[in-house]
Amino acid sequence: MKKNLLNKVWERHRVATLANGQDQLFIGLHLIHEVTSPQAFAMLHERELKVLYPQRTYATVDHIVPTADQERPFSDRLAEEMMQELERNTADYDIHFFNLKTDYQGIVHVIGPELGLTQPGMTIACGDSHTSTHGAFGAIAFGIGTSQIRDVLASQCLAISRPKVRRIEVGGRLQRGVYAKDIILRIIADLGVFGGIGYAYEYAGEAIEALTLEGRMTICNMSIEGGARVGYVNPDDSTMAYLKGRRFAPQGENWEQAEEYWRSVASDDKAHYDDHYQVDADSLEPMITWGITPGQAIAISQHTPQLSELDEATRATAERAYKHMHFEPGQKIVGKKIDVAFLGSCTNSRISDLREAAAIVKGHRVDSRVQAFVVPGSKQVARQAQREKLPQIFEDAGFQWRGAGCSMCLGMNPDKLQGAQLCASSSNRNFIGRQGSPTGRTLLMSPAMVAAAAIHGQVVDVREILERKGAA
């Protein structure tokens, strides 16, 4: 029987079938951060339980860290308290912590891959819904709640049901100015924000194979925005090349063993899938959201939908979205004046994202009305950017260059929208209130589109900018 990656990895990690019919699944790598772990440690403590495999859990701090001034103690007393709690817990339970003062701190979904902790054929869990990011390497990775963090700490296992698998084949080639972010926004717009419930998404096809691992991470990252808790790409030569030489990647003879295992978990040709979906990369345009869910997205040349065009299941949310966004049906989003431009988040804060944005920004000035930020995903990303002199390009243009963290993706640190500001954002969620202001408004787009919007003070089609640059 031909198997897909999910089934292969699942079977290797299945410990038992529980009385309720769920599987007991061994978790090979557990990542934790300051927001969702304290209560899990408290439950552990209360029950006098140990961490069963402390060497398989790694911690970092990302959600609450200020990006402007990272000196301790933080001026936000609650944030400082959370920091201390994580420091205490990781010390008490002997867990490796990439703290702020280390060279490796950053957004949990950025540092796992860049350190080589994330590898193909692993099961990975983290108390964060964007854990699906790690699937880019051919791992099965999911977001979990705090009670489940307790389970993983105590037993290195989860009680969980095996999802179905939908293979999403992205054929063809992306045009210039169209990126991984546009692929995933298209998929979510097509299949809906609840279309993936009960599924893992396997992304495949020519356009996916052509992506860098960073592009694949962007796609897998947003699987959860389409309702799919897990998203993955089969490991290939690019995956091996990315991992080689990373700090936690195997070396020498062990590398050969590793490569053999990693390649063996890839889906077999003609493996069974529960569902299929196809996307054509050739005809993709830059995508942009107009509403309050990541599924409310259109190609940049399109108009926002009429309520009558929408099915009943999405119409009420659309009505709510138009009201919140101060938009109307039948409008273009191109030309909307923005107040803030945010380049960052676990979706798009890696070095390739910063390079793409810097290429657009170079030699231009941020519009005087716009507040623009670049927040690298990790200290390592920041250091690489410095080697390439990217901060200077951004700062010369009027962007603020910040320290690593989740920043303005989620309003848990000082970086927040004010009032009803409209933000061009490379992040993953345009939910009401997500960026820290209950009336704030978010437009999701690729990093290149954010950079272009920052310079023009309004939403523009980045393809036109690139064409002009090419002609100059």
Added chain:
Amino acid sequence: MARLLMFARSWSVKVPPEALRILEGRATPLRGSDIDTDRIIPARYLKVIRFDGLGEFAFYDERFDTQGNPRAHPLNEKRYRGSTFLVVERNFGSGSSREHAPQALMRFGFRGFIGISFAEIFQGNCLAMGLAAVTLSEKHIQVLLDNLEADPSIHLILNIASMQLQAGQERYQCEMPQSSQQSLVMGSWDSTGLLLANKPSIHQVAADLPYLNNFARK
């Protein structure tokens, strides 16, 4: 070896909670699909190391304006106070995995959620906390929402074992994942003890995973 000795030390697991077979009480109707966990509990209230005080912040930005004045919202309505159930529409609890969302709703007083569908992580978090999240057809949800808006005194009885929901004079057949139903009925939703009971198998699976040994040849 030192680690093995550490594993061998005794651990205590709390007695499993009581089984949840019948859940009853009144219900609050909450319209709207795709209500994400950022709306259920805004991120700024996640800066806590305990779940205790979260109840008052449930749906905070929808219940209060930016000055802190109450707005029209079902959770602010006196007539629904003391509800056991929250009746919702489609894809409730989407987005962030924060358990703070069901924790806040539980601390507000809800023990059961009835909707057209739930986001997967939210539904999993509910189960881990012993809360019931059951689904009904869209048609039935609309009837239930209409009825509750007209009459907040309707008494609901959810039989978890049979998945029958009685709401006043109406009867509905609900659904939930069979594993969740089993766990609630058996009182075994707190999975830590169950997982630890299979410790020898855990170590066996771990021993067979090449990456746990950084791919050293055996």
